Amino acid sequence: MEGISKKIYMELSEPTQEDSRSDQVRILDELKAWGIEGKISYQAMRQLYPVCEHSGWKFTASLAFNGNMWEVTALEEGNTSDRHYGFAIDLGSTTVVVSLVDCNTGKCVEKASTFNRQITYGTDILTRIFHCKDKPDQLEAVRQATIDSICHTMKILEKKTGIPAASCIQAVIAGNTTMIHFLLGMDPFCVFHTPYAVRADRPGYIKGCELSLPVNGYVYIFPAKSNYLGGDIISGMVATEIYKQDKICVFFDIGTNGELVMGNKEFLLCGAGAAGPALEGGVVKTGMRAEDGAVETVKLEQGEFKLGVIGGGAPKGICGSGIVDMIAELFLNGWINIQGKFVPEKSPKIRKMEEEWAVEYAPDLYFYQEDIDEFLKTKSAAYTMVEIMMKETGITMEDIDKFYVAGAFGRHVSKESAITIGMYPDMERDRIINAGNTSLLGAEKALTDKEVLDDIEGILDHMTYIQFGAVDDFLQMMVAARAIPHTHMERFPSVMAKLKGEIYESHSTH
């Protein structure tokens, strides 16, 4: 498997009066023998001496693919071809994750993540966008913060592994359209503003030095399909390989926004919608990030809460996965009804707090009626996206082979609870796949498999974008999906069985 970088060890004859080809031509001729028509970058030209001579003409060339051809980007004395590294980067609005990849094995050596320093300019994306709108200096500051975040994360990896960032040849970055606009210093107001024509959605290969990133070759940036369907989703396609499958799969990435792709090698329907910050604990009064003190699992047994707390200490608040568990448990125990409204007579823990019902899930920590209502909006948006797509295509749940849930949400949330509240469709549990950080995984794949780049062109061509808001019954469907698990409860047979205390047997043909 050929990636987008190479390291080639060469043993060349030294120049003589009979053969006084330049060092440059000597190397290019050798590359031709390897079937490579290449060039030598300016930086590598400056390394020709003393590397070639000092190594006795036994040295290793780093090669970067630049989208058109191979380029020698660095020279090292001796045979260093066993040390061949690159970076895969998931540029998230909250977190920047960098994977140091061994390009010889295609495996991640080490991963590191840090908060995106853009947060200084706004915790949510819209604040950052308005901060920069028509203010080139502030945009430049956000761009710089983005680069700093990546460089800082690379430095952490350098310390952890002893592998210098500057010895890495290529980097691949996947991120949503706004993140890529910030990365390249392009005003991203367009991403959220009609007619949603973005500045650039095919950034391609940019020299590391142009971006002030420490790789000696290029940075490949995943293209976007549209304003809301960014490179992170395209990277997710690459990671899950939905676009290669015979059977139909669903890819679902849910965070502040929800992005959805349904399809196989024949077609790829895609759409995106606002999901709201509920999933990240944003609107829940005692909500918090998934860090020490956050309740991440909730069980309700004989009227008492059993909480799983990150770090094991006393609970300080509740994070996304805890919220999903919480609502599922409240519902299964009848503490909230199908509309998600508290049933106060069910427990003395349900109390009126400042004119609003709430349940005390830990000493002095309350989960409010408003928290539930807000979250149900989010989950109904998520479910409705899937429903619309099925409706548009005539595909039924039975046709779906796999349901990939990407990102932190998929990784942490209990499938069981997500189905109970009607956020995931009710299907065989092993067909629901927590796909992990597919943005990062797709970037790793593109780094180590050059054919993926051709695939990406195909993915973009195949994708058809559905505007959810333009669908006729959209609002009606949203309302129906707000119930727990759904107004049409027959769609959730396993949840119905649970409510009856039965064990549900799947009738799926899969």
Next chain:
Amino acid sequence: MEGISKKIYMELSEPTQEDSRSDQVRILDELKAWGIEGKISYQAMRQLYPVCEHSGWKFTASLAFNGNMWEVTALEEGNTSDRHYGFAIDLGSTTVVVSLVDCNTGKCVEKASTFNRQITYGTDILTRIFHCKDKPDQLEAVRQATIDSICHTMKILEKKTGIPAASCIQAVIAGNTTMIHFLLGMDPFCVFHTPYAVRADRPGYIKGCELSLPVNGYVYIFPAKSNYLGGDIISGMVATEIYKQDKICVFFDIGTNGELVMGNKEFLLCGAGAAGPALEGGVVKTGMRAEDGAVETVKLEQGEFKLGVIGGGAPKGICGSGIVDMIAELFLNGWINIQGKFVPEKSPKIRKMEEEWAVEYAPDLYFYQEDIDEFLKTKSAAYTMVEIMMKETGITMEDIDKFYVAGAFGRHVSKESAITIGMYPDMERDRIINAGNTSLLGAEKALTDKEVLDDIEGILDHMTYIQFGAVDDFLQMMVAARAIPHTHMERFPSVMAKLKGEIYESHSTH
């Protein structure tokens, strides 16, 4: 005629909800309509907003050819296609000449030259080379001085013309192999040291920003044939178009080194040899550069010197063209003999000065026997190069259609005097062409005619290098050529006629 840059004025439809292609794709699609499969540079991506919107989608794209494809490097509001400029640069070891070229007309708008700031590190090339040898920091300082020299000259042009350097798209640089090594920060010791395999001789296109030059596209650097036959000579080929001719021509560039090419569209023989600093007034005791106070023309009439002095004031010394005139006049008047030795009895101006004969050509300014001897070495080297090439090929002076003399020497030196002293061959005067700064002219041509780049490949392929030192009778020929005009005086019939006071009629068939 298509150059290596373009400016294309576009009027695009603005994005709508029905057509929400990104600005980037919108421009690339428009380029496709022009038959151009291109890309958009990182810098230009950052200009998409606000240029596209603010201009009402009426804007001008600057395009640079990068060796493989066209790249949009800048965007400007409105139609600026009438303002399309680039730089052609002759990077000389003494002088850096920059021509600001109007790429629409192919004509030079303005030229400026400055001393090469490398001079700080040594007036002659060898001193600079030893200064940098295996000292990367000092090499970097010389590289920086080179870039500074170019940038400073560009700034002068900016002031003179009001055309910002940064609005120029491309630059083309021609220089000898050492100069290009310094420009790129490559240790040039190899240029003068066996086995004369240089570091890089095909630098090609390098991004302006990588070199810290202010063009928004690329810098194309002329390739070299060998250590002594640099990009300045290849550029000279482009300027004179010898490589396209049916008839045989000679191209002669003489400075500290002499480079010679003889040929036509069928073949190109080339060679180079040390000529010595005599031509630049370096070894002559009262020698000086061609600046105010320098004697540039000399006549000897009735025992008295008639001097042409640059700036018109009192003479302070003598420059290259003055020296050639001086020796020719001394010889024609019999003040020196065929061996170039003073004949003291011919004039009271010929005196012994510190044990050495010398002639006082102006009050207290003397031209010494040693000066003459040194210069005759140079001129014999120059003549011998031409002679060897003719001998090798069996070509005679009659076969030569044109004799191009490049550079400052060709421009300032009297053809008549150069023939008299036996430095140029004795041929019809109008077939000797003062070709001017062919290094610069070739660079201008490459900037404004993209086909030249293909021609350059052909030139390099066609060139055959002759090592003058390896020719059998080399030393013998050198000695014979030291006489004025030559030991074999019959080769200089017009000089013989002059000595006899006759008017010489050419028998050339041309």
